[in-house]
Amino acid sequence: MESLMNWLQAQLADNSIFTLQTLSYYGDGLVTTIQLVFLSLIIGLVLAVPLAIGRGSRHAWVRLPIFFYCYVFRGTPLLVQLYLIYYGVVFVEGIQDTWLWVILEKPFVPALVAFTLNTGAYTTEIFRGAIKSTPKGEIEAARAYGMSWSLMLRRIVLPSAFRRALPAYGNEVIFMLHASAIASVVTIMDLTGAARFVYARFYAPFDAFLFVAAIYLCLTFTIIYFFRHLEKRLLAHLKPASG
Amino acid sequence: MKLNKLLSIGVLGASMIAGVANAEVRDIRIGVDVPYEPMEYRTPDGELTGFDIELGNAMCEEIGIQCEWVVQGWDGIIPGLQARKYDAIMSSMTINDQRREQVLFSDPYITPPSAWFAPTDTEIETPSEESLEDKTIGVQRGTLQDNYVTDLYGDVADVNRYATADDMVLDMDSGRLDIVFLDFPIGKSTLLDSEAGDYTTVGEKITEPKEYFGEGFGIAFRQRDEALAKAFNEALATLKENGTYAEIEAKYFSE
Amino acid sequence: MIDLHGYGPRLAEGALVTIELAILSLILAIVLGLATASAKMSRNWVLHRLGTLYTTLIRGVPDLVLMMLLFFGGQIGVNMFTDWLYNRFDIDIFININEFVAGVVTIGLIFGAYMGETFRGAFLAVENGQIEAGRAYGMSHWLVFRRIRFPQMMRHALPGLSNNWMVLLKTTALVSVIGLSDMVKVAAEASKATREPFTFMIIVAVIYLLIASVSEWGFARLQKHYDIGYGEAD
Numbered sequence: 001m002e003s004l005m006n007w008l009q010a011q012l013a014d015n016s017i018f019t020l021q022t023l024s025y026y027g028d029g030l031v032t033t034i035q036l037v038f039l040s041l042i043i044g045l046v047l048a049v050p051l052a053i054g055r056g057s058r059h060a061w062v063r064l065p066i067f068f069y070c071y072v073f074r075g076t077p078l079l080v081q082l083y084l085i086y087y088g089v090v091f092v093e094g095i096q097d098t099w100l101w102v103i104l105e106k107p108f109v110p111a112l113v114a115f116t117l118n119t120g121a122y123t124t125e126i127f128r129g130a131i132k133s134t135p136k137g138e139i140e141a142a143r144a145y146g147m148s149w150s151l152m153l154r155r156i157v158l159p160s161a162f163r164r165a166l167p168a169y170g171n172e173v174i175f176m177l178h179a180s181a182i183a184s185v186v187t188i189m190d191l192t193g194a195a196r197f198v199y200a201r202f203y204a205p206f207d208a209f210l211f212v213a214a215i216y217l218c219l220t221f222t223i224i225y226f227f228r229h230l231e232k233r234l235l236a237h238l239k240p241a242s243g
Numbered sequence: 244m245k246l247n248k249l250l251s252i253g254v255l256g257a258s259m260i261a262g263v264a265n266a267e268v269r270d271i272r273i274g275v276d277v278p279y280e281p282m283e284y285r286t287p288d289g290e291l292t293g294f295d296i297e298l299g300n301a302m303c304e305e306i307g308i309q310c311e312w313v314v315q316g317w318d319g320i321i322p323g324l325q326a327r328k329y330d331a332i333m334s335s336m337t338i339n340d341q342r343r344e345q346v347l348f349s350d351p352y353i354t355p356p357s358a359w360f361a362p363t364d365t366e367i368e369t370p371s372e373e374s375l376e377d378k379t380i381g382v383q384r385g386t387l388q389d390n391y392v393t394d395l396y397g398d399v400a401d402v403n404r405y406a407t408a409d410d411m412v413l414d415m416d417s418g419r420l421d422i423v424f425l426d427f428p429i430g431k432s433t434l435l436d437s438e439a440g441d442y443t444t445v446g447e448k449i450t451e452p453k454e455y456f457g458e459g460f461g462i463a464f465r466q467r468d469e470a471l472a473k474a475f476n477e478a479l480a481t482l483k484e485n486g487t488y489a490e491i492e493a494k495y496f497s498e
Numbered sequence: 499m500i501d502l503h504g505y506g507p508r509l510a511e512g513a514l515v516t517i518e519l520a521i522l523s524l525i526l527a528i529v530l531g532l533a534t535a536s537a538k539m540s541r542n543w544v545l546h547r548l549g550t551l552y553t554t555l556i557r558g559v560p561d562l563v564l565m566m567l568l569f570f571g572g573q574i575g576v577n578m579f580t581d582w583l584y585n586r587f588d589i590d591i592f593i594n595i596n597e598f599v600a601g602v603v604t605i606g607l608i609f610g611a612y613m614g615e616t617f618r619g620a621f622l623a624v625e626n627g628q629i630e631a632g633r634a635y636g637m638s639h640w641l642v643f644r645r646i647r648f649p650q651m652m653r654h655a656l657p658g659l660s661n662n663w664m665v666l667l668k669t670t671a672l673v674s675v676i677g678l679s680d681m682v683k684v685a686a687e688a689s690k691a692t693r694e695p696f697t698f699m700i701i702v703a704v705i706y707l708l709i710a711s712v713s714e715w716g717f718a719r720l721q722k723h724y725d726i727g728y729g730e731a732d
Contacts, residue, residue: 075664075710076703077671083686084703087695090417105419106379107403174557181560185675187403187414192563197404200318200385201393203345205570213559213567220558278687287504287691316677322573326595327580406675409690416693 018207022198029194030215036108036190037180040115041173047120052127053153066124073121078179082114086186107186115183119176126172130165131157163234170227174220181216191215270309271471272329273299273462276317279408281432281495282335294428294495298352299333299462301487305478316406317385321345324465331471332463335426337387339457347466349475351459353492356448357388360415360430361422363441370422370446375400381411381423388424391455408433416440428496505688505698512681513705519601519670519680520709524663526606531613538618549614556611562672564608569600569676597678601670609666616658621647623654653724660717664710681705 055066073081089095089104103109134157142152184193195212199205275295278284283293291312303310313329324332324346338348359370367374376399382389384404392402403420405411412433414420423430427448434442450456464472482488502509537549556564572595583589624647632642674683685702689695 072703072707075668075707077668077682077706079671079674080682080685080699080703080706083682083689084695084699087413087417087689088699090413090419091693091695096418101418107419178560181562182672182675184562185406187405189404192560192566193404195563196318196566197384199566199570200404201390203321203574205322205567205574209563209567209571213563216560216563217555217558289508314677319570319573319677322570322577325577325581326573328596409687413690413693 018211022194025189025194025197026191026212026215029189029191029212032108032188032193033177033180033183033190034219036112036115036183036188037173037177040112040119040180041176043112043116044119044123047116048123048127049158051120051124052131055124055128056131070121070124073118074125078114078118079182079185081118082111082182082186085114086110107183107188111183111186111188115176115180118179119172122172122175123169126165126168127161129168130161133164134160166227166231166234170223170231173223173227177216177219177223270311271303271331272311272313274313274315274320274323274329274332275334276320276407277314279335279429281428282426294353294491295333295335297491297494298482298488301482301491302475302478305481306474317383318406321463324463327465330464330468331475335429335460336463337457338459338461339387340454342463346463347468347472348461348463349472350479351461352479354450354459356427356450357391357424357456358427358430358448359422359424359445360434360442361445362415362418363443365422365443365445367422367445370396372396372399375422377401378421379403379419381405381415381420383408383411383425387455387457388426391449392424394455412437415442502697503688503692503694505684505692508679508684509681509688509698509701512679512684515598515678516667516670516680516682516705517709519598519605519673519678520663520667522602523605523609523670524666526602527609527613527662527666528659530606530610531617534610534614535617535621538614539621553611553614556608561604561608561669562675565600565604565672565676568604568607569595569597572600597673597676600676601673601678605666605669605673608669609662612662612665613659616655616662617651619658620651620653620655624650649724653721656717656721656724660714660721663713663717667709667713668706 051066051069054062055070057063086107089110095101095104138156138160139152142156147155180190181192183190184196187193189197191212195208199208202208275283275291277291277293279293281293283291283295285291291314296312299310299312313323315323315328317334320332320334320336321342323329332346336342338351342348359367361367367378372395375396379401380392380396381403382392382405384406389402389404392400396402403411403414405414408425408429411420411423411425415423415434416437422445423434425434427444430442430444434440435444462472462475464475479488534549534552537545538553540546540549576595628646628650629642632646637645670680671682674680674686677683681702685698688698692698
């Protein structure tokens, strides 16, 4: 960390690219990226839990739409989804005259919607897998206690599924962070947007993109570290005794 | 295993090396960023057309060389010239000192001003720090308009930067932008003359200060290709004399 | 029928570009993946470190940023080299990193890192006893690799491989941002020109789903092929 700071200072001392102004672009970009990723993950997570339960429903009219949603959003590029929502929303008849336009006008909300639907689909599948692999014994035990379906879901199935889903979900978080780079395509000044601006202004691709790559790398490591810590705490009981 | 790997890298490497060039005036390739109507754009079947394209072709004919157009995004257009992907850029590029450090310019072949464009019912009368406060301004990323707007109004307004001009026009049509800052002919052709919405220019056309707006559009060459630049300058002078230039100009800039 | 406003042929060309790009980068990714897996399992610590550094760095940075770095930066890096050649030796060559090459190299590089992990796991899943048995028959290293390790490794690697391929396919959409005319780029241009984003984007989405479904079927067949002999032998 200290060597990084030294390096940064040395770079700042004599260069025309990383001025306070451009650094503030990167700073604002960092905030935007984190907001976008964090919000879409949270909302996606909230969406995914009921969807994952519904995905295993006995009723086809519940199961099939959810399956279709997951299939489409996991099978097509996020960029296409983003274009569809960002440019598509404009062509909804009369939308410009409604209160919705106030929030849809800025690129942030359409991007957030696209990211949320995307991560929601992946997270649904992750949870679906985790719920499906609930040990039979746990369910039988819950039944034997006379638990209702909802109580069993709340007390037994979901908590144990969350834990099993943790490693896969950690990957999804990193995936989302990286996917968020395309927000710059619809004019959002996220981290990548800041880098593209600096590049276009100074014709300095190495400076602009290596710097931003380093920031992403730090963010990725932070997420990895966080999930490792979480897994250690929550999955301690699943570890082999020797480990 | 190892051999396979080496081979495939070798093949990729070889496919990158596309040719060897010499220093005389020869058949050249010209880089252009589309769409930028009416300067350069494509018809739906993909053919390139526009003022730059037609003038460029006329110049090449005058010099007596073949010219091939290479489409390249604006973001990478100067690096592409230096990488010898093409030998010249003719793509509404304004001559200014910052670019002069990178490339060699021809004489200016047209000097269009920049201008502000907004919907007819806009409340902005003259662009200033006060009237643009909290407005959303559209510019094309990395253009002189971007630099100008960023430096003058970046702190008070939201600046949305677009990779291409048509992205920006679409967002303007949909009401996402309050005002855009563009080369005047492009704004005229894509906004004023378009059927999608009612637009007007706001304030005066802008050509000053020169540190931003330069001396007009020039063809960019690599620094060492002086012979090539000279040939194009002579061709331009001839075309202006014999009326071809006026013909092409009338075709694309009918007021 | 759906009115494509004359963009049909270009859209088809774009779809071809997408498929070519995906397949070429897959090949590069598999080659890099095998090399990385070997490096990471190697006893040589330099190779091991290099392999780890590569997979960590690549997997820590967004695809789009890597792509721009390589496309814009790679160009300038190459320029410096060719300018130096020109100034020094009067050799005037041009090396052109076009969007397609940049796309293949970046996507290949990125998925090479993921493939490396897939292959490493799969190689480790092949029991040592099998390899020892092969050696005991007097097979050479290469023969053991070809007859025993590779086919069995493939059985374990296929699910991961198929997964990587699906992600890779979708990643190709990013090349449209650096200017390559894949089907996403054509569809975006057409959407803007015709003001009908739904038509073009949905067509593109359907093509992606089609390619994904066909490859899923293909991978299922491959899996069947590599699963031959299991069940009895296990």
